[in-house]
Amino acid sequence: MLNKLGFTLIIIITLSIASIANGVEVGKKAPGFKAVDTKGNIVSLSDFIGKPVVLEWTNHDCPYVRKHYTSGNMQRTQSTLTEEGVVWLSIISSAEEEQGYVSGMEADKLTASRGAYPSNVLLDPKGNVGRLYAARTTPHMFLIDEKGILQYQGAIDDKPSARPASLKGATNYVKAAWTSLKAGEKVSVTNTKPYGCSVKYGH
Amino acid sequence: MRNLLSSIGLICLLALAGTVQAQRSVVEETHTKATLASEMSIIGADEVVWLALSYEPIAGWHTYWQNPGDSGMQTNISWELPTGFNAGKALYPVPDTLPVGPLTNYGYNGTSTLLVPLYTPENITTKSIKIKASAEWLICEIECVPQFGEFELELPVGKSTPSSENASLFAEARQKMPEPAFWDAEIEIAPEASKLTVFMASEEIETVENAYYFPAYEGVLDYAEAQIVNISDDGLVLNLKRLKGSLAPESAAGILKLNLPNGKVTAVQIDPALKVVDAIRTPMPLPEAASAEEGLPVWQAALFALLGGIILNLMPCVFPVLSLKAFSFLAAGSMTKSERKREGWAYTFGILASFGVIVGILLALRAGGSVVGWGFQLQEPIFVAFMVLLMVLVSLSLAGMFDIQTGLEGAGQSLASQEGSKGAFFTGVLATLVATPCTAPFMAPAIGYALTQPIYVALLVFFMLGFGLALPFLVLSYSDRIAKAMPRPGAWMETFKQGLAFPMLATAAWLLFVFNNEAGSIAMLFLIFAIITVVFAIWLWQQGDGKILRTIAAAFGILAIASVFWNVEPQHETETGETASKINDSKFANAGTFSNAALTDLTNEGTPVFAYFTADWCITCKVNERVALHREETIKLFDDKGITVLKGDYTNRDAEIAGVLSKYQRAGVPLYLYFPKGQKEAIVLPEVLTPGLLKEMVETNRI
Numbered sequence: 001m002l003n004k005l006g007f008t009l010i011i012i013i014t015l016s017i018a019s020i021a022n023g024v025e026v027g028k029k030a031p032g033f034k035a036v037d038t039k040g041n042i043v044s045l046s047d048f049i050g051k052p053v054v055l056e057w058t059n060h061d062c063p064y065v066r067k068h069y070t071s072g073n074m075q076r077t078q079s080t081l082t083e084e085g086v087v088w089l090s091i092i093s094s095a096e097e098e099q100g101y102v103s104g105m106e107a108d109k110l111t112a113s114r115g116a117y118p119s120n121v122l123l124d125p126k127g128n129v130g131r132l133y134a135a136r137t138t139p140h141m142f143l144i145d146e147k148g149i150l151q152y153q154g155a156i157d158d159k160p161s162a163r164p165a166s167l168k169g170a171t172n173y174v175k176a177a178w179t180s181l182k183a184g185e186k187v188s189v190t191n192t193k194p195y196g197c198s199v200k201y202g203h
Numbered sequence: 204m205r206n207l208l209s210s211i212g213l214i215c216l217l218a219l220a221g222t223v224q225a226q227r228s229v230v231e232e233t234h235t236k237a238t239l240a241s242e243m244s245i246i247g248a249d250e251v252v253w254l255a256l257s258y259e260p261i262a263g264w265h266t267y268w269q270n271p272g273d274s275g276m277q278t279n280i281s282w283e284l285p286t287g288f289n290a291g292k293a294l295y296p297v298p299d300t301l302p303v304g305p306l307t308n309y310g311y312n313g314t315s316t317l318l319v320p321l322y323t324p325e326n327i328t329t330k331s332i333k334i335k336a337s338a339e340w341l342i343c344e345i346e347c348v349p350q351f352g353e354f355e356l357e358l359p360v361g362k363s364t365p366s367s368e369n370a371s372l373f374a375e376a377r378q379k380m381p382e383p384a385f386w387d388a389e390i391e392i393a394p395e396a397s398k399l400t401v402f403m404a405s406e407e408i409e410t411v412e413n414a415y416y417f418p419a420y421e422g423v424l425d426y427a428e429a430q431i432v433n434i435s436d437d438g439l440v441l442n443l444k445r446l447k448g449s450l451a452p453e454s455a456a457g458i459l460k461l462n463l464p465n466g467k468v469t470a471v472q473i474d475p476a477l478k479v480v481d482a483i484r485t486p487m488p489l490p491e492a493a494s495a496e497e498g499l500p501v502w503q504a505a506l507f508a509l510l511g512g513i514i515l516n517l518m519p520c521v522f523p524v525l526s527l528k529a530f531s532f533l534a535a536g537s538m539t540k541s542e543r544k545r546e547g548w549a550y551t552f553g554i555l556a557s558f559g560v561i562v563g564i565l566l567a568l569r570a571g572g573s574v575v576g577w578g579f580q581l582q583e584p585i586f587v588a589f590m591v592l593l594m595v596l597v598s599l600s601l602a603g604m605f606d607i608q609t610g611l612e613g614a615g616q617s618l619a620s621q622e623g624s625k626g627a628f629f630t631g632v633l634a635t636l637v638a639t640p641c642t643a644p645f646m647a648p649a650i651g652y653a654l655t656q657p658i659y660v661a662l663l664v665f666f667m668l669g670f671g672l673a674l675p676f677l678v679l680s681y682s683d684r685i686a687k688a689m690p691r692p693g694a695w696m697e698t699f700k701q702g703l704a705f706p707m708l709a710t711a712a713w714l715l716f717v718f719n720n721e722a723g724s725i726a727m728l729f730l731i732f733a734i735i736t737v738v739f740a741i742w743l744w745q746q747g748d749g750k751i752l753r754t755i756a757a758a759f760g761i762l763a764i765a766s767v768f769w770n771v772e773p774q775h776e777t778e779t780g781e782t783a784s785k786i787n788d789s790k791f792a793n794a795g796t797f798s799n800a801a802l803t804d805l806t807n808e809g810t811p812v813f814a815y816f817t818a819d820w821c822i823t824c825k826v827n828e829r830v831a832l833h834r835e836e837t838i839k840l841f842d843d844k845g846i847t848v849l850k851g852d853y854t855n856r857d858a859e860i861a862g863v864l865s866k867y868q869r870a871g872v873p874l875y876l877y878f879p880k881g882q883k884e885a886i887v888l889p890e891v892l893t894p895g896l897l898k899e900m901v902e903t904n905r906i
Binding site for chain 1: 273274275276277279303304305306308339341343345346347348349351421422446447448449450451794795796850852854855
């Protein structure tokens, strides 16, 4: 009888339970996640409690991402924010064999060759983090404050175009949100439609 | 040099082509042939001249609608026009859905043409005008390539004359444009759903086979979700999903595509009135043919409900309970026919009464304005917790751990095992109770539909559902022939019963998953322990009939059941369902990450610091956090004393934390350190915390 009982309980306990939230709300707690970085370390969002965090969905071959990197706009945004204490996580959710998929080594090479300043690059080839945040495009940006509350989600700026010239006079929503947050003010634009290539999730 | 010459030649040729091709300007991009064309070969003053921007993508590639959906981009055109001329907004043809993995885009496979109105001024002084356009459009297969084109048209001014060259291009483009609106519409937008109502007459709706809405603005609906078409008294209703945290739409305008008989498709522009609501009363998707009809005739709905009820008997959670009762019939050969009949009816009434209670609560909640659907019970973590317990107990009794006849300690079970009609009645109650988690996923649409109907229809549907659930047993109790045809009782029954434990366990597993999503993984862990304790208590109870033994067993059982209340209670008010919300805003959620540097900074400032080291896999840590740390009194205590909390998460390897642990001669977590104001030496707390201990620590600076 004890055997039966033990067996039954083992079945119950070993059930692995996954949470299935989808999409994130500005003003609410950003859902926690764990992902592997380019060196194979496990990085958890909760590692950064107490620090503001930017999530940047990226795919180096997407023309919209290229607009922001070849012009140096993304790197400038990264260096400004990280110097002010923001943790910048670039996340690659491209599935294997899809555009933008890279190994950890390739991702590090890209960071070096583009002179980028992410605090870390996370590899999410299964798209778990991407789906959790309902990341749709590259780039798709999220700003989480030091208490873990989502403060901004959407496009990097207000010029949905692949033309580098469109950067002139564009309002960088992420920078603007961070400037307000830093000053202790309310973020004025908190939610926009992201633009760019679709995130290349696996099928 | 030669190159230069040839390029000059090419430029001359192009310029020449430009004057010849004045009504058309063609750009050959890498993946698209794009054409800008004028409908007029000669333009007049003070009129609207339509321009067309037409894309011919290479095979397999697509361009986008004005709202490209989840990703993609609409066309950007910047115009360079003579003074007085103005270009209006581009009109897009009716789009298609373009799924890409889990995302959905709106756009065009193959050729598509945008139409742009050009408003000419009252006076045009020149003999001809030049129109320049610089366009950017995106073309994707899966990968995307932005395309750019510089277009130039030169049009003579005079008496306006249509271009014969471009006539067919415009005719085709207009055919693909949506019709202007002739229906009023309204859209209700709730946080995670929206509902579009198009006010159509019923004879208009009759011809509609399917419908799809393309919103022109962001935030109206989740592009990748199916759109569910229903019919209401007001007209055509589309029930739509919205992504949590979506943008508030600036307008709900868009294109409604209707599928008509014989493969015909029509599309109209509509501009629904926008109404923001808290929740949407959604008639769930109608099963079977119901959607196309004006709603199910009542007798048909009742018939479906009866069938549904009968099918419920086969569900993994109900079948075992039912078979228990059937076995008791088989075994009790001594029962007379009339006794059997009485039990059959008692069972039926048990089911109908429980259904009545549930439906009563449901209708009362609805009348009170709450938006609830079937399965609302399962939104109560406490209900789910007890259902898990019930499922585990039933399955263990099936597996043979408890003797059914001598009584079980589970809630309805002891009653259900009573002899006679009272017992049969409670078996009916139990069957309904265990059926609820199964009805939720399988029957929700039909029941949801019933709830949108008038009360008598809803009651009838539920009555039939309950009756269907009771029917097989009722038939068994009535028919001698069936009773005789049943297999003879024997040892096989025991084996069969044991096998039935597994579907019950599977149901428990599913409920546990539901509970985890509602109350969080820590609460789930506590629930599992509570269940183990209840099972232990029952096992203990059976070890003898000594008073002391039984008192201890009962105490264990009661404590465990009480702990389920205690465990679930503080979580109930949370909205996120992650962990308790009280904790979310507390010092502990906002605790700084531990580092030696941070600690030194804080102690140098003279700030009192409480540093705790924990890990997800450390049960002692989690228990301490729940029992002593994440409690209101502790949070208040720490607030009052201005204590800063630092958290060291040792879930994953961490050299710095390992260093701290070895400094305090600990092999692992938990470790609790308190640095009183102005002190750099830590007070090391024991591994098991209580709120009282923490209070003492803060007040006396020692342990």
